[in-house]
Amino acid sequence: MIAQYRKQFNASFSEEKYRKLILALQKGYTKIPFRVAETPVFIPASLKEQLVAAGEDIINLIKGPDFIASTQNAIPVQWNVPGENSHPHFLTFDFGVCKDEQGKLTPKLIEMQGFPSLYGFQAVLGKAYKSTFKLPENLTPYFGGMDEGEYIDLLKKVIVGPNQPHEVALMDLDAPNQKTAIDFFMTQALLGIKILSLTDIFKEGNELFYREGEQKIRLRRIYNRLIFDEIAGQIGLFKESFDPRAELDIEWITHPNWFYRISKYTMPFLKSRFVPETIFLNTLKSTPPDLENYVLKPLFSFAGMGVIIDVKASDIHGIPDPENWILQKKVAYEPVVQAPDGGVKVEIRLMYLWPEGEAPRLCINLARLSRGKMIGVRYNQDFDWVGGTIGLMEQ
Incomplete structure (x- = not known):
């Protein structure tokens, strides 16, 4: 441009x-x-x-x-x-x-x-x-006069903080095989943190650990890359690992609720x-006459999944959970x-x-x-x- x-x-x-x-x-x-x-x-x-x-x-x-x-x-x-x-x-x-x-x-x-x-x-x-x-x-x-060194220092401050890098893990479901795994490996090279899949982590009491050979290492922070919606049908994995909804002595970077x-x-x-212009579908008082200028999006999805580009009135009326959708001007x-x-x-x-x-x-x-x-x-x-x-x- x-x-x-x-x-x-x-x-x-x-x-x-x-x-x-x-x-x-x-x-x-x-x-x-x-x-x-x-x-x-x-x-x-x-x-x-x-x-x-x-x-x-x-x-x-x-x-x-x-x-x-x-x-x-x-x-x-x-x-x-x-x-x-x-x-x-x-x-x-x-x-x-x-x-x-x-x-x-x-x-x-x-x-x-x-x-x-x-x-x-x-x-x-x-x-x-x-x-x-x-x-x-x-x-x-970079923005605001930042350079590469300052950026990496800030990234380390946010993700690692006062901990040792081996006490911090980037976590995803099957981390080494995710589509964005190259970002995981580059982050590890920059910060020295661990890359762990969900099932690499286990709980004792309210503390989380992983194994490095014969050594048991306690985790202080999880750099969370796991989207919980993705494992809605696989929560049996929690029995092999830990349930993130339990009271745990762990710091989330960033906390999943966000x-x-x-x-x-x-x-x-x-x-x-x-x-x-964006409106919750369950608050829509009347269907806009120019629906060709709108897009219908599910609230809880990612990477464009479930989005309806060419919206029809029947699409709007057929949504069973309108509180979980938005109608947005294209x-x-x-x-x-x-x-x-x-x-x-x-x-x-x-x-x-x-x-x-x-x-x-x-x-x-x-x-x-x-x-x-x-x-x-x-x-x-x-x-x-x-x-x-x-x-x-x-x-």
């Missing part, structure tokens, strides 16, 4: 450089199972300023005195975990890049989460693009020029990234870290390029110049 960088990048692009990028990212880790885009996104200063402002609007709501009470119903009864802390350690906000009435670029909120994203992978990805494609040194994926509090559930409470993505054969739509994820006792800090970003009907790798498998990438900004 910064014309001079786009022109230079496209002119010097080659498939050989792209192959080198992928090889550099995978070296020493694992094969990347999702598509990495051919190009970064060059974010202009005007759009960067609006993204920062849009994020602040959301954070002001989250920090408000009524937020905990207003989102209490977001947490499913069966997944309400004890020991919730006062704020999440991670915030991620996804914005589609659109154009306003004056034809200027503007962000519109699509999704939000109080849950970790690819905090390790994105740091490596930004550096790999710059190195492979010989991009100018003044381009950065996955539900900061989600699509939050969007109807937001009033901002950067947020499309966002018109603008194809603003110029590939060699035309425009590509882009979504930018702002990624925050929120240390205990401090303010949340916007650190880095993730971007996704799309030519398909929806943003996301699964919807763009037959295209090139699409997939996961990162936004670079002038310092």
Whole structure:
């Protein structure tokens, strides 16, 4: 979107450089199972300023005195975990890049989460693009004057804290085989923490442990990457491991309840020029006559699962649990990234870290390029110049 960088990048692009990028990212880790885009996104200063402002609007709501009470119903009864802390350690906000009435670029909120994203992978990805494609040194994926060293120090402060790295584990259901495992391995390389599957952990009393050879090691913190909804039909695994809903002497980074509090559930409470009109389906008084301008989303899903793009009245009336759905005004993505054969739509994820006792800090970003009907790798498998990438900004 910064014309001079786009022109230079496209002119010097080659498939050989792209192959080198992928090889550099995978070296020493694992094969990347999702598509990495051919190009970064060059974010202009005007759009960067609006993204920062849009994020602040959301954070002001989250920090408000009524937020905990207003989102209490977001947490499913069966997944309400004890020991919730006062704020999440991670915030991620996804914005589609659109154009306003004056034809200027503007962000519109699509999704939000109080849950970790690819905090390790994105740091490596930004550096790999710059190195492979010989991009100018003044381009950065970081916000607020932050550099790589400061970012990693803050990531360590949030995830490891005062503990020893071996006392902290990144946990998922089958961690080494997750689609995002490369991020897990990169995070481990940056911070020295363990990577454990749920069943690698066992409970004695109210304490959690894992084994390293013959040694039993106590866990102090869990860097949680497990989405509990994914294991709703597999809770028998808790008998082999531990039940996270029990009273445990463990610190969650971030606490599982925040996955539900900061989600699509939050969007109807937001009033901002950067947020499309959103309403809980069970509060809908009448069906809009222009349903083609709306999208129907389940509250508790991820990666676009269950979303109804072409909404019909019968879809709305056929929902058996309208309290778990939202109706949202469609966002018109603008194809603003110029590939060699035309425009590509882009979504930018702002990624925050929120240390205990401090303010949340916007650190880095993730971007996704799309030519398909929806943003996301699964919807763009037959295209090139699409997939996961990162936004670079002038310092």
